[in-house]
Amino acid sequence: VNHDWLFWLIGAVNKRIDLIESVFLVYPATEKYALAYAYPSRIKKNRWKPWPSGILKQNGQIGIMFAIAATNGQFTDPENVENIRQVAERMEKVRQLLGAKRKTFAGILPGVLYYKRIIHEASEADLTAVAVSKAIDSVKTKESLLCDTPIIVLGGKGFIGRRVVKLLGKDQVFSIDSSDGQSCKDWPNHLRGQRAIVVNITLNNALKDYIDVIWPGTVVINEVYPEPTPEILERLRTKNCDCYHVVGVDASAFPPFPAAYEGAIPCCAAWPSPQMKVVVRKLN
Numbered sequence: 001v002n003h004d005w006l007f008w009l010i011g012a013v014n015k016r017i018d019l020i021e022s023v024f025l026v027y028p029a030t031e032k033y034a035l036a037y038a039y040p041s042r043i044k045k046n047r048w049k050p051w052p053s054g055i056l057k058q059n060g061q062i063g064i065m066f067a068i069a070a071t072n073g074q075f076t077d078p079e080n081v082e083n084i085r086q087v088a089e090r091m092e093k094v095r096q097l098l099g100a101k102r103k104t105f106a107g108i109l110p111g112v113l114y115y116k117r118i119i120h121e122a123s124e125a126d127l128t129a130v131a132v133s134k135a136i137d138s139v140k141t142k143e144s145l146l147c148d149t150p151i152i153v154l155g156g157k158g159f160i161g162r163r164v165v166k167l168l169g170k171d172q173v174f175s176i177d178s179s180d181g182q183s184c185k186d187w188p189n190h191l192r193g194q195r196a197i198v199v200n201i202t203l204n205n206a207l208k209d210y211i212d213v214i215w216p217g218t219v220v221i222n223e224v225y226p227e228p229t230p231e232i233l234e235r236l237r238t239k240n241c242d243c244y245h246v247v248g249v250d251a252s253a254f255p256p257f258p259a260a261y262e263g264a265i266p267c268c269a270a271w272p273s274p275q276m277k278v279v280v281r282k283l284n
Helices: 004-017 031-037 040-045 078-098 109-115 123-142 161-168 206-210 230-238
Strands: 020-026 051-058 061-067 102-105 151-154 173-176 197-200 219-222 243-249 252-254 278-282
Touching: 004 020, 004 078, 020 051, 020 078, 061 078, 078 102, 078 109, 102 109, 102 123, 109 123, 123 161, 123 197, 123 219, 123 243, 123 278, 151 161, 151 206, 161 173, 197 206, 206 230, 230 243
Parallel strands: 020 061, 020 102, 151 173, 151 197, 197 219, 219 243
Antiparallel strands: 051 061, 051 252, 243 278
16 A cells, blocks of 8 residues: 555545645554554564554544654664655655645654754644643643642753743743753752652653652653553552653544553644644553
8 A cells, every 4th residue: 555656646536625634654662562553574674664554533634644663763873864864755755645734753753853954843843742731731630739830841951842841931840851961960859848740751761760859749741652661650659659641632543552542643643723632641
């Protein structure tokens, strides 16, 4: 099904019915996720070759999902710059053939592509920031937290993190970012004893790095892919810290996303809509 003539044909129909909103490129964070998208024999073959892997449906429009088998480490390897460029160019060509309005990328890819000047805008980053802000409001309501509850943002200087911090405002918002030379010693310990929210929008191991300085009763919100490990969830539970996961935007996917992402589509795969609803799930 990965043929340009087929995409062109679908695009010709789409020009009449205006149904395809987006093309979305996903990649597996782990082998478990990889097997959810493709057979083992196809994973190595399509490391840098996007192949159709699913359909997304949100607010009456659809998105076509593509997948590659490359990983975070390969995206940041300088030797793979040309491979990454070819992936982005391929997705743009597919977008044009299908007549989709936008193309988006999962995980760290938008930031990598942007910083390498392969793309010049990243709408998925802006939408994800809005979704995280909505998720924080939702969790505040569920946990009966005050509006001015302190928020500690892990990765607050990152590609998405700085957008989230800007949306939240300066009052009672504290950014912790290792790329800025910060570590556990920079934790806002003057807040200790207060109800607080820790939002992880950096790497999935960040919670493990900071779990010793997170005090009991803190509420944790994870936006990072993949979701926290059972070990991290258990350690948070023993500290009486509830952990929520931003599943994504309320929409459907075929096949459905695996594990903690089932029942929604990732924020980076969604498109702006007045009816957009963010799905947040308690993990522990």
